[in-house]
Amino acid sequence: MKKLINDPKAVVDESVEGFGLAHADLVTVFPDPKYIVRKDAPVAGKVGLVSGGGSGHEPLHGGYVGMGMLDAAVPGAVFTSPTPDQILPATLAVNSGAGVVHIVKNYTGDVLNFETAAELAQAEGVEIRTVLVNDDVAVQDSLYTAGRRGVGGTVLVEKIAGAAAERGDNLDAVAAIGDRVNQNVRSMGVALSACTVPHAGVPSFDLEENEIEIGIGIHGEPGRQKIPMENADGITDRLLDPVVSDLGLGAGDKVLLFVNGMGGTPASELYIVYRRAAQRLAEQGVTVARSLVGNYITSLEMQGCSITILRLDDEMTSLWDAPVHTPALRWGV
Amino acid sequence: MKKLINDPKAVVDESVEGFGLAHADLVTVFPDPKYIVRKDAPVAGKVGLVSGGGSGHEPLHGGYVGMGMLDAAVPGAVFTSPTPDQILPATLAVNSGAGVVHIVKNYTGDVLNFETAAELAQAEGVEIRTVLVNDDVAVQDSLYTAGRRGVGGTVLVEKIAGAAAERGDNLDAVAAIGDRVNQNVRSMGVALSACTVPHAGVPSFDLEENEIEIGIGIHGEPGRQKIPMENADGITDRLLDPVVSDLGLGAGDKVLLFVNGMGGTPASELYIVYRRAAQRLAEQGVTVARSLVGNYITSLEMQGCSITILRLDDEMTSLWDAPVHTPALRWGV
Amino acid sequence: MGLDVGWAVRWLTLSAQAMAEHRVELIELDRPIGDSDHGENMDRGFKAVMDKLAEAPPETPGAALKLTAMTLMSKVGGAAGPLYGTAFLRAATALGSTSDIDAATLATALQAARDGIVARGKAESGDKTMVDAWTPAIEAAAATAGDGDVRKVLLAAAEAAEAGAVSTDPMLARKGRASYLGERSIGHRDPGAVSSALILRAAAGAAE
């Protein structure tokens, strides 16, 4: 394991500290308990948006704190959901009285910790709504499992719900648009290599030189199946097809196509995947109205990518286009 | 070698095609000879800015084509400078009559090919100025070598010269500000792993499990020396100190601190490096007035980073802050 | 002779030792069917419990367990943090302010802990989670409580939990991160069940 780190136990502390120094114009970092708050929070009259989860997915979530997106992010240890004693003060810090929406990726740990924090916040008089993100089609959605994971769709939920909050939507409306994004977004990922959690020191799964793992999540957890290495077009089809069919996409649909890098894959390769996905969608009469290509929700230094598609309507499109000013996503301002 | 590619010989073609599809609102891609042009080029009355070089450094240079930065980018084969028959039409396409500045990283191949293209363009009546970027302190600057390489500073030259062109500076003025940035910027990089050029199929150099390569460039070329692995703070100091001393930085100086990822290193690690660098600069009384952290000039999937420092004056600062709208860098608009 | 606050503190201390010793093993168990952090999480959490115990020594076993609950909830994160937090909190509540725990109270407290885990995590027996260690453990505790010997209760619980952890090997996971793997989760032992067995073994050890 070669990493640009000091003490493996200090990775999150030092990284978040550096993040706070680099983006002191946009965010304030609280070190203990650790959370990241939009510089001008709480914004009077605005619904607050809080998300969080294990670290190692940067720029998610801290990189999305700022105007038009999150009011606070709560980073846990690497790949470990944060604790209520972090989530609660973050929630209180961004509550202007209009209530707070928790955006939670559907993992047992995240759900349980946010649940506790929401109870505690409500006990302190803050109205809470929770938007659960579960867009990963690699996982069977069933009553008898933990359900689908929240992956790439999370970025889109945060952006669009954030824009709704910024324009002044009320608590229920912000949560509703977040839910609507979640209902219309699906993702699937692939790993060409595993990642190494600093405190573990060994790769999170084993892959032969000629194997890839299809259907991975974002926690270095193994995926749906190992298959022999294929070329980019073949891999793209394996990710795209289940996403398209789960969404029931067809001619006339307008979508946002998001090709996400897992951290260790160069942009040039993501564009090769994007090319194939865009061509396939065009063949099916689906219009790619918006695009996002890059490392937006990662798994440390894992090589691989995920494809996320959001079926757009006019409101989601205009909320996507609305100004955003965060360390990792910025436009219109 | 596991990569998200199809035919290794088609990597640049397919990647640039995907890039053009994803950013069709900002750029036009010409496939053969290959170059990328700002959608609204030539901009009447504006000096044109053209840069280029080998592919594999994405988002450099194509990602910086757009309002406030480059008018055209010319991608060569992976790590191979482009040819005059690409550079010439790119130059002609962005010439509004106000002349064109070539921003050239100081590598023999880039210099020779841009030189030929400049001659050909001048023969067609286009006034050309060339800004040579050579900011890499890892290389001895001497009359008896190819001189210092152009690395991280290139991004800053392109942004700041681009802003000068956008505000209407004339040809000599744009070239002059580009030169001024180059004179005030220095960089140094480290590799924790090598990268693999697709057509070569083997890593560009060998590193033991416990070795790192200090002073690498951006072409997978070996660096100044191999040393045993160190922690992030130690590595940061090895990069920062030569940059600071070569620039002659001292108390009272204002700088832009740019921590760049080489492609395979997660953002969290870059912020650990940023933290140390910012702390060390603060100790020396140097003010970090602007920051940039992320993958902006890469070496395929190489693990590692570079530190670039630009000594700022008021004009450079305001040109840095000026609006920019490109696929990879965007603010103020 | 019941169990006093000294036992509770010894229990937590032995648990902390066990988490430190088995940290790598628990990480390794969490690797094939999870995200390689369970050992790290538990070790971090129990180290924090030790710090808290040193800062403000509790006066009753219930207070010790409540302090443990709050610390695990705030330091562990992940799935295990809230689950163990709830378990210790419910056990603490069951104990109330008693300073001398008899066998029946002990069995009730263990039952409350297990029920807390189930209430939070909604897992059933056979879902390949820590519940598969706790359920046989409380059954064994209930079966032995009649004898009135707290040590015997704890030993029975620990042994049953260890067997329960082993029993997760052939199970197909239906809760937590391992459930994403479907069939591929079969053949691996659940890390949370193993840490649960270690904690119950520590409880027995503390009563020696």
Next chain:
Amino acid sequence: MGLDVGWAVRWLTLSAQAMAEHRVELIELDRPIGDSDHGENMDRGFKAVMDKLAEAPPETPGAALKLTAMTLMSKVGGAAGPLYGTAFLRAATALGSTSDIDAATLATALQAARDGIVARGKAESGDKTMVDAWTPAIEAAAATAGDGDVRKVLLAAAEAAEAGAVSTDPMLARKGRASYLGERSIGHRDPGAVSSALILRAAAGAAE
């Protein structure tokens, strides 16, 4: 008997074969002291030359070399593209419209090629570049030209270029990418010197 356009086309064809055959070797040579692309660049360039020759067969040796120059300049990129492009262009200019190259003209054309490389790249002998193959090659060509035998000139040039390529092993690079390595460039053979020797060997082979 001088050299005609048939020789020129055979030369280029054999060069293209040599680049394809030695592609991996040239990439490997470019790895420790460069960026692992020289073989790929040369192979791509000479394949393009073959296509051009097929499209519009040249009428004179000079026309063949000019077409080669333009193609290498537009297809190779890197340092080698402009350098070889200039070399072939200067040689073509030296040949003018002659359709029958005698030994003296041949030596002059080779000298013009070398001078073109030096004019573009500013390298001196001993800088560890292709110049270290070309300089001994043109010296050998000049020394043998007096005999009037073009084959002898080409063989002498090829042999000298091969020796010249070997002579780069102990040199410290002062030009091109290898110069970044300073002392670490010592002990490696310059890839451009090797490709130059291959091209000159092809020239001799074409005259057999």
